[in-house]
Amino acid sequence: MSPLSPTAGGGLLVLGVTTRLEDGEEVLDRTASVDRSTVDLDQMRKLIRERVTPAPRSVTVGWSDDGQSCVVFIDIPQQASGTVFVVAAPAGKQGQVPAHTVAVPVRDADGTHWLPRTEIQRLLSMGITALGMPGPQALTELVRQAVADAQACLGP
Structure with a gap:
C-alpha cells in the first residue's frame, strides 16, 4: 500500500x-x-x-x-x-x-510522519504528467519560443 x-x-x-x-x-x-x-x-x-x-x-x-x-x-x-x-x-x-x-501528514499507527519535500514534488509531477500537462522542459521551450517570436516582431 x-x-x-x-x-x-x-x-x-x-x-x-x-x-x-x-x-x-x-x-x-x-x-x-x-x-x-x-x-x-x-x-x-x-x-x-x-x-x-x-x-x-x-x-x-x-x-x-x-x-x-x-x-x-x-x-x-x-x-x-x-x-x-x-x-x-x-x-x-x-x-x-x-x-x-x-x-x-501520513498517519502510521499512533504516529504521524511528514512527506519529504522531494516526495511532494514527485507526486505533483506525476499528477501533471498524468493530466497531459507539459513538463518543465516543454514549458522552458514554450518560453524560449515566445521570446524568439516577440523579438522577431520587434525587428532588428
Whole structure:
C-alpha cells in the first residue's frame, strides 16, 4: 500500500486516553479525564476546516462522558478515494502557521510522519504528467519560443 493510500473507514482521534502495545497492537491503557473548561470544541472544528485542505467532510468533534471520565473525540469518516490532504506547515513563531506553507501528514499507527519535500514534488509531477500537462522542459521551450517570436516582431 502506498503511503498516500486512504485507510479503510477513516479514523478516530481520542484526547484523554493513553495506550500501550500488547502483542504488537495498541490497546487502551487508561483514561485521563479532560477538563471541559480547557477545550473549545467549536475552535477545534474551525482549526480543522482552516488548516486541512481540502477540509475533511462530515467530521464530528464532541465529548464522551461516562460519568467518571470525559474525553474529546474527533471522528473522521472515510473520505473520497484518492484524496490527498495537506495541512499548513508549522513554521515560524510558536502557534503561528504561515498560510503559504503546506505539508502532507501520513498517519502510521499512533504516529504521524511528514512527506519529504522531494516526495511532494514527485507526486505533483506525476499528477501533471498524468493530466497531459507539459513538463518543465516543454514549458522552458514554450518560453524560449515566445521570446524568439516577440523579438522577431520587434525587428532588428
